[in-house]
Amino acid sequence: MEMEHIVEAARGIFGDRLSLNASIRETHAHGEANPATHLPDAVAFPESTEEVSRLLALCHAHRMTVTPFGAGTSLEGHVTPVAGGISLDLTRMNRVLAVNDADLDARVEAGVTRKQLNLFLRDHGLFFPVDPGADCTIGGMCATRASGTNAVRYGTIRENVLGLRAVLADGTIVDTGGRVRKSATGYDLTRLLIGSEGTLGVITEIQFRLYGIPEAIGAAVCRFATERGAVETVIEIMQAGIPVARIEFADAAQMAASIAYSKLDGMAAQPTLLFEFHGTAQGVAEQAAMAEAIAAEHGGSGFAFATETEARTKLWQARHDAYWAARAAYPGHGAFSTDTIVPISRLAEAIEQARDSVAQSGLHACIVGHVGDGNFHVLILYPDTKEGAERAWALDREIVAQALDLGGAASGEHGVGIGKREFLLREHGASALEMMRVIKAALDPRGILNPGKLFLD
Incomplete structure (x- = not known):
């Protein structure tokens, strides 16, 4: 069946919620960060599971590819329709x-x-x-x-x-x-x-x-003379069983960028840990006191604790805006984030190796991380040219390889998509990768669902 006939059949399901508009197709051609861009042939906006079912049955019968799309915030090209076809935008299913x-x-x-x-x-x-x-x-x-x-x-x-x-x-x-x-x-x-x-x-x-919702929530920040001191603080806090809700790391470069971008007056451009504690008012105060004591043993200083909603919200918004702060600090640069994770005992080593690799690359980078579970991101800033992007991608591959050598994984949370496919064999082994392929073939024998993701051809 020709594409126009499939579109006509799909329009019978969706009516004017099936779009061929060029600008709508363009917004569904890519995600947040991966540079790969491919236009879908059409974009469908279902409003029920039954509509999704009818579309997939149609596409399966005629071997038309379908790429699911949500908010478009994925960082590894998950929503890029590499084979064209239908982009299935689920944002109207929002009940x-x-x-x-x-x-x-x-x-x-x-x-x-x-x-x-x-x-x-x-x-x-x-x-x-x-x-x-x-x-x-x-x-x-x-x-x-x-x-x-x-x-x-x-x-x-x-x-x-x-x-x-x-x-x-x-x-x-x-x-x-x-x-x-x-x-x-x-x-x-x-x-x-x-x-x-x-x-x-x-x-x-x-x-x-x-x-x-916890009875009480407290947030704290603490700066360190060295990155290793911050990471060792994290390890000891986790080993002590302190039920911290969040524990985030930002290096000196990231702190400088965030201070400027998010107006974090009074903070210093040094390696920093950001904490959040949940529980009763007394429990939160006790958790913070224990964390402060451990931090002090590893060179932490300026431990600032707050329970006011406004202060906490500003702190965590700054953390969530780290990517944009880094980009603002290096205008004219492209940016993407690595996403490696290692056993927490190897975290300091992993960050130090990544730091050395960044220095050798000649590129700029900021490092942040959900360090309570060993997950960290190197925000690579590179000259916005083809050569710059190639250098950045080579640096990313080197950092991932280092994490794998330390018993880690290629991604702790961003996923595989397009960007991490080459690492699956090394991380999981040939037998496990073949098992994944068998499952894929059993459930999607015609390969219509999000092709080009997870597996190298």
Whole structure:
């Protein structure tokens, strides 16, 4: 069937919610950071699981590729439609379907965003803790196995999802998991789909855990003379079992950029840890005091603790704006972020090796990290030229290789997409990679779902 006939059939499903408009296609040609850009032939805006099912059945029958699209904030090219076809924009599926206060769980459609969800939950005295920084859709967070600043205490999206509704490549609708906190029956299909990056099915609904808003929340910052002192503080805090909710690292270059961009008056351009503590008022104060004492043993100083909402919000907004602060500090430069993770005991070594590699490359970089779980990002700033981008990509590959040598992974939270495909064989081994390919072939035999992602051809 010719493309125009497929489009006509799809228009019978979506009406004017199927767009061939050039500007709309362009906004769906790429994600946030990966430079790869490919125009889809059309963009569809479903409003129900049934519409997704009908479209996939159509595309499966005629071997038309489909690339799921959420907020477009992915950093590894997940939403880039490398083979054209249909970009499936799920942002109109944005209903909160159920909130169960007594059981601390909820169900939403895939297009609900993190901020929209927490605003809705606020009146229930509940919140959803997974916080990648950007205002991602919950479906996109599941597809990329998102993490973020709260993972050290609350876990990643994987630990917080109870069940899913998804549409397979041929249009079959499948429900996985449920509302219970554990089950010992059958294969764990929920976890199979989480992190599959839209290559096994299109996630349309999510059932997940909720948490009560803490009685008290406190934030703190502490500067260090050395990066190693900051990292050793993190390791000791984790070993001591202090239930810190967030513990983030920013190097001197990032702090200089954030101080200027976010107007962080009174802070210093030194290696810095940012903390957040949740609990009772007394518990939060005790956690902060223990963290301050450990930091002091490793050269930490200027420990500043605050419980006021405005101060905490400004601090974490600055952390979430780190990427934009770094870009503002180096005008005329391109930028992208590495995303490696290592066992926490190797974190100081990994950061030092990355620092040496940056120096040898001659490029600029800022380093930040969710260091409570060993995950850090090198924000590489490079001359905005083809040669500059090639140097930056070579630096990224070197940093990933170093992490793998230390027992780490190529990505802690951004996923594979286009950018990390070459590392899967080294990280997982030939047998595991072949098993992934077999699963892909079984669920998507015609290869229509998000082609060009996860696997090298």
